[in-house]
Amino acid sequence: MSEDKLPSRSEDYNDWYNSLVIRADLADYGPARGTMIVKPYGWTLWENIQQALDRRFKSTGHVNAGFPMLIPKSFIDRETSHVEGFSPELAVVTVGGGKQLEEPLVVRPTSETIIGHTYAKWIKSYRDLPLLVNLWNSVVRWELRTKLFLRTLEFWWQEGHTAHATYEEAQEETRQMLDVYLDFARNEAAVPAFFGRKSDSERFPGADLTYSMEAMMGDKKALQAATSHNLGQNFARAFDIQYLDQNNEMQYCWTTSWGLSTRFIGAMIMTHGDDQGLILPPRLAPHQVVIVPIYKNHDEKALVMEVVERISRLLESSGLRLKIDNREGLTPGFKFNDWEMRGVPLRVEIGPRDVANESVGLARRDIPGRDGKSFVPQEGIGPVVEEILAKIQLELLERATAFRDANTHQPRDYAHFKEIVADGFAFTGWCGGEECETSIKNDTKATNRCMPFEQPKDVGLCIYCGRAAVEQVYFARAY
RNA sequence: CGGGGUGUGGCGCAGUUGGUAGCGCACCGCGUUUGGGACGCGGGGGUCCGCGGUUCAAGUCCGCGCACCCCGACCA
Incomplete structure (x- = not known):
C-alpha cells in the first residue's frame, strides 16, 4: 500500500475501481495481458456466491458436471450465429505435445457446442428429458480492453445447460433461471436489478431469446449481471439432439443456457462501495465480523484477549463468519481503515475500557464515522450482532434501490x-x-x-x- | 488495427550540460508506541524493457524491436 487514501469515486470512478480491487485484496493482474489472479479474499467471496447460487440450482432440480476446456474447432462452426458471435474472440490451440494438430482446438468461450455434441449422445427418449446440468468452470474470450472482474481474457462462472421436450418447458426454464438470479442478487448480494428481454442486437449468438439482469453501478452505468437464454432448437438442429416422443416419433429438443460470472463481484463492488473502500453484504462477505483488539502493553493485552476469545467463541457458535485481527505492530486505527477497505460489514472493537465496562464497541461499515459506532454490553452480544447484520443487509438493498430509482x-x-x-x-x-x-x-x-x-x-x-x-x-x- | 503515452528495487517516482543510480512506501531487525492510517535507529534488495550504435564513458544521445497503459471500432 503506497498511499493511504483511495481515489475518490466522484473524481475518477475508474481509478477508484481499479485501486479498490487491488487494495481490498480481491484480485491482481496476471502476467499475461488481460488475465486476472483472484486472491484468496476475492475467491472466498466467489465461493460464497457459488454456494448461494448452487443451493438454488440444486433446489430447482439441476446437477453439476465437468466438461472439457478444449473443444474441436469445427464444433464452433456448426451454429451459424454462434460462429459469427464468437470467432473474433477465440483462443485457438494449434500445437500439442510439440506437434501441429490435425484439427485445431479452441479453448471454450462457452460450452453450448460441446454440450450439444454430448447431449445428442445422452438423449434418446422423452424419458431422458428434461436434462438439467450446470457447470462451474472458467472460459476464455480474447477481449481487447480488459478490466479486473468486468472483462478479462479468462473468467470464472457457471453455465447451466438444459434440454427439454417442448418449447414451453424450455421457455419456463429460461424464465425460472432469470428469477433465480434476481432472487440471488436481491436477497444475497443486495443488488437490485432491472430485468427483461434483450433486443435482437444484444442477444446471445445462437439464442432465440435472451433475458438479462441489469444493475446500476455507482457511476450510473449499467452492468449486465446475469443472462438466461432460450436457445430454441438452434443447437438441437446443429448437433442433432433428438428424442423419440411417446408416439415413437423423432423430435428435436429445446435447449436453454444461463450464466453468472465473477463479473458479478464487480457489480457488488460498484453497487455498494464508497470512498473508504468495499462494502460487502453480510450474507456473502468472507468475514461478517472483524474483531480488533486494543491494548497498550502486555497486561492490557492479556485482559483484552481473554474477552476477545470469549466474544469470538460466542459469535462463532451462532454461525457467524468471524475474523480476529491479532496482527502485531499495527495500530488499531490502521486496522480500522484496512478492514473498511475490505468491506467487512461489522467491526467489533475491544479495549481496556470495554474490559472494565463489560462492553464492546461496534462500527457499521455502511454508516461511516461516529454515526455508525456504538457501545453495547457484552451480555447478549450474539443476538445484537445478528440483528445489526440483518439490518445492514436490508439497508444496503434499500439504499441501492433508492439510488437506482432516483437515477x-x-x-x-x-x-x-x-x-x-x-x-x-x-x-x-x-x-x-x-x-x-x-x-x-x-x-x-x-x-x-x-x-x-x-x-x-x-x-x-x-x-x-x-x-x-x-x-x-x-x-x-x-x- | 488507428491516435496518444510510459518502460529505472515489490509499488509509486526522481535522475540536471552523458561521469559509474537515488527518494517515498512496502520488506527485515531492535526499541518506544497502540480507542481512526505511529515513530526512531539500523539493514537487505537494481541485467535502469531488449538488441545494436555513437563515446574514454550511456539510465541519459541515436536507430530498430518488444511490452504495457489510456482513448476509439467488438464484448459476460
Whole structure:
C-alpha cells in the first residue's frame, strides 16, 4: 500500500475501481495481458456466491458436471450465429505435445457446442428429458480492453445447460433461471436489478431469446449481471439432439443456457462501495465480523484477549463468519481503515475500557464515522450482532434501490433523453427498429439494456424516430 | 488495427550540460508506541524493457524491436 487514501469515486470512478480491487485484496493482474489472479479474499467471496447460487440450482432440480476446456474447432462452426458471435474472440490451440494438430482446438468461450455434441449422445427418449446440468468452470474470450472482474481474457462462472421436450418447458426454464438470479442478487448480494428481454442486437449468438439482469453501478452505468437464454432448437438442429416422443416419433429438443460470472463481484463492488473502500453484504462477505483488539502493553493485552476469545467463541457458535485481527505492530486505527477497505460489514472493537465496562464497541461499515459506532454490553452480544447484520443487509438493498430509482427517468423528448442517459438510466418507448438503437448508440453511447416483461398499456412513441413504440425499454451507457 | 503515452528495487517516482543510480512506501531487525492510517535507529534488495550504435564513458544521445497503459471500432 503506497498511499493511504483511495481515489475518490466522484473524481475518477475508474481509478477508484481499479485501486479498490487491488487494495481490498480481491484480485491482481496476471502476467499475461488481460488475465486476472483472484486472491484468496476475492475467491472466498466467489465461493460464497457459488454456494448461494448452487443451493438454488440444486433446489430447482439441476446437477453439476465437468466438461472439457478444449473443444474441436469445427464444433464452433456448426451454429451459424454462434460462429459469427464468437470467432473474433477465440483462443485457438494449434500445437500439442510439440506437434501441429490435425484439427485445431479452441479453448471454450462457452460450452453450448460441446454440450450439444454430448447431449445428442445422452438423449434418446422423452424419458431422458428434461436434462438439467450446470457447470462451474472458467472460459476464455480474447477481449481487447480488459478490466479486473468486468472483462478479462479468462473468467470464472457457471453455465447451466438444459434440454427439454417442448418449447414451453424450455421457455419456463429460461424464465425460472432469470428469477433465480434476481432472487440471488436481491436477497444475497443486495443488488437490485432491472430485468427483461434483450433486443435482437444484444442477444446471445445462437439464442432465440435472451433475458438479462441489469444493475446500476455507482457511476450510473449499467452492468449486465446475469443472462438466461432460450436457445430454441438452434443447437438441437446443429448437433442433432433428438428424442423419440411417446408416439415413437423423432423430435428435436429445446435447449436453454444461463450464466453468472465473477463479473458479478464487480457489480457488488460498484453497487455498494464508497470512498473508504468495499462494502460487502453480510450474507456473502468472507468475514461478517472483524474483531480488533486494543491494548497498550502486555497486561492490557492479556485482559483484552481473554474477552476477545470469549466474544469470538460466542459469535462463532451462532454461525457467524468471524475474523480476529491479532496482527502485531499495527495500530488499531490502521486496522480500522484496512478492514473498511475490505468491506467487512461489522467491526467489533475491544479495549481496556470495554474490559472494565463489560462492553464492546461496534462500527457499521455502511454508516461511516461516529454515526455508525456504538457501545453495547457484552451480555447478549450474539443476538445484537445478528440483528445489526440483518439490518445492514436490508439497508444496503434499500439504499441501492433508492439510488437506482432516483437515477432512472422517463424522458419527455429526445433532448431530454440525451440529458438522462448522460448520467442515469432512461425508460422510454422504442419502435423496435435496429436503426433507432444504432443511432441512439452512436449519438449518446447508451444502449438498449432490456425490455421489461410487464409493459404499460400505452407504450407511447419511439424516443428517437417518433413512430409508435412497440414497447418500453431501459437505455443506459453500459460496461 | 488507428491516435496518444510510459518502460529505472515489490509499488509509486526522481535522475540536471552523458561521469559509474537515488527518494517515498512496502520488506527485515531492535526499541518506544497502540480507542481512526505511529515513530526512531539500523539493514537487505537494481541485467535502469531488449538488441545494436555513437563515446574514454550511456539510465541519459541515436536507430530498430518488444511490452504495457489510456482513448476509439467488438464484448459476460
